[in-house]
Amino acid sequence: MLLETITCLVWGTTGFLNNIRALLWIGVQQFTTRRVQLKLFTHLHGLSLRWHLQRKTGEVLRVVDRGTNSINNLLNYVVFSILPTIVDIIIAIVYFVTVFNYIFGVVVFLAMAMYLAVTVIVTEWRTKFRRDMNLRDNETNSVAVDSLMNFETVKYYGASEYEGKRYYEAILRYQAAEWKSTASLNLLNSGQNVVITLGLFAGSMLCAWSVIHGLDTLHLTVGDYVLFGTYIIQLYGPLNWLGTYYRMIQQAFIDMENMFDLLDEEQEVLDIPDAKEIMIKHGEIEFNDVSFYYEPAKPILRGISFKVHAGQTFALVGHSGAGKSTIIRLLFRFYDIHGGNIKIDGQDISLVKQESLRHFIGVVPQDTVLFNSNIMYNVRYGRVDAADNEVISAAEAADIHRRILGFPKGYDTVVGERGLKLSGGEKQRVAIARTLLKAPTIVLLDEATSALDTRTERNIQTSLAKVCENRTTLIVAHRLSTIIHAHQILVLDEGEVIERGTHEELLEKGEHYASMWNEQLTKHEEVAGTESIVEEGEITANT
Template structure:
């Protein structure tokens, strides 16, 4: 599907989560901010005092002008009436020096409060950001596999990175700016009314208009930011997907095609983001113009009042030169916080859009019920029972249909069948990556739904076809999940997996870095390290899903010998397309369309002449001897598989 065919208007992968998030900003501040109240209170009060001190110089300048230059009575000036008269100087020189010292002191003390403010808000925002990110990741990794099958990695990375960073910006810059704005507006309003209530009404006349203008902005910008957050996730998904498949891109010579696809998602982000930017760049200048009206009116009315020494129009009384200067300075100071009000609303809306995605994800409920007080699984013999198990990834189709079988402790059971028969799904249900829809699965008589998940998964070792390795050393990947193992145990596990010899030949042996996803190692080497990891864990039940699919025949023979030792006296489930690797299993289950169509030993199944014998004939090269019915069924299965893949691609 080309990028131009994608409908970008209704494709927010977290829309459902966003809609179910309740009071996300309240939860952010009160639930996650509560442990860090001390730095927040320090930042809040320091911001209040710092901004209050910022207002003092203009007031003292008014005193100096009226008392020193206009020969007004110094101790009768409005800001000085709160001080004892004995503290105030009497001569002009001393009064001037007093004002200079107080102004200088206010700047020094203000700098101290500004430092405390920055420490408080930064500490608070960083701590909350850290807690939110780790809590979101912890919740995300505990969600069902069904959740991950419907989300792309880049989209989830966008929540953990971009969205959490948006919260940090609001908690630091946004709350700091909001506090500063409130203090400045309330403080200046109080001082203006204190100095001259009549002229204050003129200076504050634009405030109602600013409130209406801001309300309209909020209504328009909120849905735009939600669209921007979604588009960021899609950019991340495309980049993550392409970088992860760089080998395929290069080998397929599709660099230009992928560049076009990246350009497409980037253009979508550009369009969504520019829509929000265009609204902002129209809003902020407009807000500044409205705020400036107050300054112009103050200058016009106050200037006339002072120059003409008479009250204009309906006003009464006198206006001192110093008070007029203070009004001009305060009105100019008021213009900036009024314009900043839009910035605060802007940051808040961005943070709210992000918090909806974050807390919507945290509120996500999976199909698997996790009872915190469930009993731990006690594996005695390792017997496993599937009792009329049914399962589907959604309500439209059953993937597993009425599957029943019993496995005695220590037995090896192989699952074979065509692609899409449901083999891997059967074992995912045993790991409880999904819960059954009907029926039950039990280990030693204990229903999997009645035991705790950690105890269940501790008892199992899993080696998959895609042998995922983490970025780190060889040793770190072998010990993953068994972190307390010593070097002797690690080497013994590697030898059992036929991995020790090639590890010794690596540049730094067990300390060699394997690269992202183990890219520095071959597929066979990665599989042997994954097997060594399972050997080291020494599980009660072992699950092998195409565990030797990426190795050559000779290495497979060596690994198979090790696996035989590993599976001895241990309940083992093995999925294999190479039937030669499982022909010695105690029981072979043959699946087709989610049902068990045959079961028995290798010899019994060959003698039956059914699906298993035909699959064996394919691998033995006896294609000409296969019945036409088997070939037609294989063609139908292949066609159905391709349709399913196309649907999955369209969903992506």
């Protein structure tokens, strides 16, 4: 009765201590996860636009998820499983050497050494299967996320069946890699069982021989035989788990490989060690003989030079690929230039902190991407500490306030992923409101209205005029009618400025810009004539 009571107390105490350990480990695990995920997140945001244009979102998210989980698993296995098992093995060897005979210690040691050798060799061999399985898992997740993010495109082209087939093939590739990994795991388990069985068999035969015939001066009893067998079996339990833990640790390292690859990605655009905050009062922009390329074999900008005085509006025009949007990206310092320099108020932007530079610049892009949150959040993103009334004032200035109030939930309306629940004009007005709230010194308009219809474009031009009022403005324009008010227009071709001047001056020259203007004017007249014919046809039909 006393023995049963003591046993119950021991089991109860062990369970209680395990619960305490698990409770204390929660804080350690959360701290580790928090630090790793934050480090990865900030590192990814620090990478260049070039890297982000090439990334696969689904794959990156999968890598981050697996990597953080593997770190927690690794710490857990090492602290609570590997070390206690190693201590058990050492104690067992010492016990059999001192109490039984050194031969028993040698048998136990050899069995455990063979077990660990098989575990290490086979685990190292099957590492390539686990690594391939991870790559296929990343690929499958990337296909799924990419397809879902392009839901509308899939529907436009009736490609649902094709996307399903593509995803199915990705799953098949993953499962083929998974089969190899799982089959090799079964092979490992079989090898471990063979080693354990042989070790137990050899030790038991040796112990039985000693019970019957004796071994040197050692004569064991049947009780010693039972003790040996019981001890060995109990020892092989944690030893078996040791092999499992080693395999899982190896797996954790493999899972972390992709995460470390992300962390090893070098930041292309870095602040110099003694970089200072940029001080902008007027917003004068100066490009001095700027050269840039994405690939050395194909230069994008060739010795671009121009100067935008404070409060002036400059426009960049030219055919696709001329380098217009690249100039905007360089001014925002998404890339470092390969020749010349870019200055704002006389300060070289490569010598100042990037964050301070971007604080003074507002951008209204061609393709406005919104967060999958409400309108209030998206407008407030221009200045995250802005009060609600400031957000509303910015929306009013962008002429979107009344439209927002017309939604059932007003400013609490969720815009959907990438803002797809809003029309193109509504998204642009939200972007304009966001920029107005930021109140930047310099405004960059990267073909902000090229994707809109003529009527919407005219309405938004009024809002854009408010954004650019008394601010240094650089406009990338597709429709030349939107930049006739610019103080100077730069015409780019193959990365070079081939013409510059006001709208009237360039028309008088009758060269490249005049040709573009006449071409767009002709197209506009054709469209207007077509609309007139359609309207007359509708009137006749109604009559």
